[in-house]
Amino acid sequence: MAVERVWLDVPFAEKDEAKKGGARWDPAAKRWYAPRAGMPALRRWAGAPDVPDLLPGEDRGLGSGLFVDLVPRSCWFTNVRSCVTARDWERLRRTITRRAGRRCETCGAAEDRGAGRWLEAHERWVFDDTARV
Incomplete structure (x- = not known):
């Protein structure tokens, strides 16, 4: 029998609390889920709709590589x-990390938590400059 997955939006700082409430981690999706619908302890983390791949007003044409702005x-x-x-x-x-293929958009390296290399x-x-915006 397949496990029903009700996706959750659990901030990292709240992961232990969600786990105590019955949440489980999906390492492939890199996301927390409830194993069944209607778990009251997990209601506060109910998943919101996904963010679109291109955010409103986002300019993906700024180029690629390393920038010093x-x-x-x-x-x-801020x-x-x-x-x-x-x-x-x-x-x-x-x-954003899914859109980038879970790799650095500058060098192409994947995250390696064992080596202490995080994806940010x-x-x-x-x-x-003229409008100061």
Whole structure:
């Protein structure tokens, strides 16, 4: 009998709590799931719809490779992750890493947690000096 999978959006910091509630990890999908519908302990992590592969306003034509971008001081220490909920960040991170084939878009290396090599999501910004936006 196949296990029914009800996908969950579990932030990394809450994984142990979700596991205690009965959540299971799918290593191939790299995502938590409930083994059956209607588990009250997991309701708070009910999966939201996936984020589209191309985000509204996103420009994928900025090029590829390693970039050193100047970021205005007003944007220092600010990023998308700090501006959205942990659940929404998990959804964005999952979409972006899947879109990149779970590989670095600069060098092509895959994540290797045993070697301490993590896959990170980075942002590209375009700054309009005239409008200061």
